[in-house]
Amino acid sequence: MTRTSLQDFNCSLARTVDLIGDKWSxxxxxxxxxxxxxxxxxRNRLGITPTVLTARLQALTxxxxxxxxxxxxxxxxxxxxxTAKGRDLLPTIISLVQWGDKWIFEEEGPPIVLRNRQTGNAxxxxxxxDSAGKVLxxxxxxxxAGPGATAETRAAVRSARxxxxxxxxx
Amino acid sequence: MTRTSLQDFNCSLARTVDLIGDKWSxxxxxxxxxxxxxxxxxRNRLGITPTVLTARLQALTxxxxxxxxxxxxxxxxxxxxxTAKGRDLLPTIISLVQWGDKWIFEEEGPPIVLRNRQTGNAxxxxxxxDSAGKVLxxxxxxxxAGPGATAETRAAVRSARxxxxxxxxx
Numbered sequence: 001m002t003r004t005s006l007q008d009f010n011c012s013l014a015r016t017v018d019l020i021g022d023k024w025s026x027x028x029x030x031x032x033x034x035x036x037x038x039x040x041x042x043r044n045r046l047g048i049t050p051t052v053l054t055a056r057l058q059a060l061t062x063x064x065x066x067x068x069x070x071x072x073x074x075x076x077x078x079x080x081x082x083t084a085k086g087r088d089l090l091p092t093i094i095s096l097v098q099w100g101d102k103w104i105f106e107e108e109g110p111p112i113v114l115r116n117r118q119t120g121n122a123x124x125x126x127x128x129x130d131s132a133g134k135v136l137x138x139x140x141x142x143x144x145a146g147p148g149a150t151a152e153t154r155a156a157v158r159s160a161r162x163x164x165x166x167x168x169x170x
Numbered sequence: 171m172t173r174t175s176l177q178d179f180n181c182s183l184a185r186t187v188d189l190i191g192d193k194w195s196x197x198x199x200x201x202x203x204x205x206x207x208x209x210x211x212x213r214n215r216l217g218i219t220p221t222v223l224t225a226r227l228q229a230l231t232x233x234x235x236x237x238x239x240x241x242x243x244x245x246x247x248x249x250x251x252x253t254a255k256g257r258d259l260l261p262t263i264i265s266l267v268q269w270g271d272k273w274i275f276e277e278e279g280p281p282i283v284l285r286n287r288q289t290g291n292a293x294x295x296x297x298x299x300d301s302a303g304k305v306l307x308x309x310x311x312x313x314x315a316g317p318g319a320t321a322e323t324r325a326a327v328r329s330a331r332x333x334x335x336x337x338x339x340x
Binding site: 022100108117122123 | 176180181182183184185186187188191192193196197200203204205206215252255257258259260261262263264265266267268269270271272273274275278279280281282283284285286287288289291292293294296297298299300301302303304306307308309310311312313314315316317318319320323326327330
């Protein structure tokens, strides 16, 4: 089976990753969450070529994750700001930061500490919980075909579940 | 400023993204969480070339995210399984899935539904909270230099905070 595009995948992760699953897009999003919005900001912070940056900003704007606005009428300078769709990537960005804090910067401590702006409280560690608030490890998570599953997905789920023992290998 | 590697960034997100911030690595991790472990599993599900798959599995193994074990002694077949470091990427993977469920598969519904294996409860929506349990939107999150900050990071934080009004642009 050969696929030319992740657009063909009946999978929320694949489709999301198709939009933001590259190093520069994720770093642009990081900086947008920090409040940076101008081409020159991203360019200076990331050190990428204008061509690559233009392409990434365009793709994120086309995806509805960033919104491009003129800084002032009559001036050819623009802000790129997170839309509601983009702001909803905060859990993804924070979970990537926290993983790096723990597994890469464990010895020296985190380069950046994030806090509640109003109270100064530190952020809690992100965890996967069920609707009753129970924290789940990978082995405690199971899956089933949902309403948006294609026939192919349903068959894959049946076959995966048949060999899914929930053992500690996960 | 030109950088050749994200390894030079004093940033947890950049360093994490350097390890897993590409489409195929994230899809391999997705499948590892589903319980798939063999080269042929990943190959069949992702439809990528053996060369690319080999390189990605090698990189994830070198990073300590996957562990490569022989299926049985004397047989040249291997399992690739998540280590503790790899399992700790669950919040990242789930937050990517949930974003896609909401923003890409909103109409047809999610292709896959995740549940607590023991109780059948659905997963809760991942949110960023502070240590007191308050859910935070991007505009409610602020940042400061941490113990692992370099002088360059400290300067960037000072300059960013000077223009950081916490307005709704974020």
